[in-house]
Amino acid sequence: MNHNTAPPRPARWRLVLFGSGDFACNLYWQSVTLYLLFFYTDVLGLAPxxxxxxxxxxxxxxGLADLAVGIVAQRGRYRYRTLIAGGTIPLGVAFVLLYGAPAIVDEPVAAxxxxxxxxxxxxxxxxxxxxAWSTRITQxxxxxTFIAGARxxxxxxxxxxxxxxxxxxxxRIxxxxxxxxxxxxxxVFAAVATPVLLMVAASTPEVLPVAAVERVSVAACLRVLGSNRAFVTLNAAMAAGGIAAALLNQSVLYYFAHVVGDxxxxxxTLAMMGLVGVVVVPLWTWWATRRGARSAWxxxxxxxxxxxAGxxxxxxxxxxxxxxxxGMQIAFAGFSLAGWAMLPDTVxxxxxxxxxxxxAIAFGVSALVQKGALAMAAAVIGGVYDAIGYAGGTVQGPAAVAGIGWLMIVGPAVAIAVSMVAMVANPLRRETHDAIVAGLGRG
Structure with missing residues (x-):
């Protein structure tokens, strides 16, 4: 279907304001990624x-919830701001309970x-x-790419x-x-994230109207996505890159504690990795803008x-x-920038x-794939740590120390190689998307 009116390009400050939503989301997500598994094993004392x-x-x-939300957002024709505004405060409460509930009940595993x-x-x-909102702010x-860099x-x-x-x-507590x-x-993190998300929901425009998205069956949408070569190959690459990052990031605390001995x-070091991300994202944005996001990958x-290897x-x-x-964080920043820059273009x-x-269903399916990849990474870490005899809060034996070290090196390297193979098959070269938008009558 064609929509022959080209929507206006929003001001850069609006794109930056929208990108600030990822500050709030990452206060939650980075906590879960960097500390939650460690919290389970070394604070609550759960077996790996x-x-x-x-x-x-x-x-x-x-991942299943992501898919369900994507279906509701597209089939129900909801404004994205409505869903975000309605879920923001309950999300903050749930995040606090994520760390609080297991510590105050008699059944910590169930809690x-x-x-x-x-x-x-x-x-x-x-x-x-x-x-998904990034598809409606601008085409x-x-x-x-600028939005991806800001995020x-x-x-x-x-x-x-x-x-x-x-x-x-x-x-201190x-x-x-x-x-x-x-x-x-x-x-503290929830108290900061909540007003930021509410501000984004209230102030971000939706340039492409909801009416521009057809209401068709979920099965038809999934068939389209399954036949979308750009979408399939990008998500395969992003899943492999996500596994690489998860295996590395969740190994950092264990590695310094038991391999380095500090x-x-x-x-x-985790903080330094975050700072490196701040420094290199503008460089990756510059590269992707001039040479293409696929090249950046x-x-x-x-x-x-x-x-x-080094x-x-x-x-x-x-x-x-x-x-x-x-160095690995520099690579992962490039993956993230390229992936989030390319994903809206696959629509x-x-x-x-x-x-x-x-x-919305495309972003829900993409999130399902990425969360499945993170689940796989968590299962690998837990299974490997069990196999090598890791026990939280104690001095580890030689086999456990060696296993922690090699998992942090070999696992990410293999996953990175797989991601590059998947990206070879992706058709979104530089200038491809501009030609597609022009062909749809929106250029």
Missing amino acids: GVAGLIYMIGAIWD ALVAHIAFRSLYALVNVPYA DSGDR MLFGAAAATIVALGTPWIAA GDGVSPGGYLVAAA PGAGPG FVAGLVGLACA FAMSAAGEGTTRLFLL EYGEATQGLRVE
């Missing part, structure tokens, strides 16, 4: 396999699982419409705050490994593989470990090749 299973179930549920599912459900309700590929900058800033703020608050400290940190260096992959051949000291992690690619615009 149990902790990994809870995390995996939560991630799978999250952790229920709280995890509740949080993931509400996160999907807010995050899927927020991500200019350059603007979308990445805000996300990296949030990652830095979470990485430094969580242990800082935990150390308790001894650094008490549940109360993590609970207070969660409450547990206090872990949070500081390959460059990022080569950076990651070079870092993994670190595998070096001594596991604190300095070399930090250099390795910072028009599918519309041009299949004759149907699939918007």
Whole structure:
């Protein structure tokens, strides 16, 4: 279907304001990514396999919730701002309970699982419409790359705050490994994230009207997505990149504690990784704008593989470990920028090749794929740590130390290589999207 009016391009300040929503989302997401598994094993004392299973179930549920929200958003023809505004305050409450509920009940495993599912459900309700909104603000590929860069900058800033703020608050509320400290940190992050998301919901325009999205069956939408080569290959690459990042990021605290022998260096390194993201995102944005986001993916992959190879051949000291992690963060920032810049463009690619615009469901399916990848990563970490005999809060044996080290190197390297293979098949070269938009009569 064609819509022959070209919507106006929004001002850059509006794009930046929209990108600030990722600051709020990443206060939640980075906490879950960087600290929740560690909280389960080393604060609550859950077995690694149990902790990994809870995390995996939560991630799978999250993916299903993402798909359900995408269906509701598209089939129900809701304004994205309505879904975000309605879910923001419950999301903040659920995030606090994520750390609070398991610590105050007699059945911490059951409480952790229920709280995890509740949080993931509400996160999907807010995050899927927020991500899909980038298709309605603008259809200019350059603007979308700019949005991706702004979102990445805000996300990296949030990652830095979470990485430094969580242990800082935990150390002042308790001894650094008490549940109360993590609970207070969660409450602080929720208090900051909530008004930011409400501001984004209230102030962001939806240039493309809801009426421009056809109301068709879910099955038809899924068939279109399954035939959308750009969408399928991009999501395969993003899933592999997500697995690589999860295996690395969730290994950092364990690696510094048991391989390097300096547990206090872990949070500081995570913060440095966040700061690196702030520095390199403008460079990746510049590259993607001029050479294409697909090109940026390959460059990022080569950076990651070079870092993994170099670190595998070096001594596991604190300095070399930090250099390795910072280099990998540069690569992951490139993946994230390229992925989020390209994902909105796959909507028009599918519309041009299949004759149907699939918007919110596309982002829901994409989120389902990514959360499935994170679930796989959590299962791998929990299974490997169980197999090597890891026990939280104790000195690890030689087999466990070696296993922690090799998982953090080999796992991400293999996943990065897979992501690059998937991206080879992606058809969204530079200038492709501009031609598609012109062909749809919106150029």
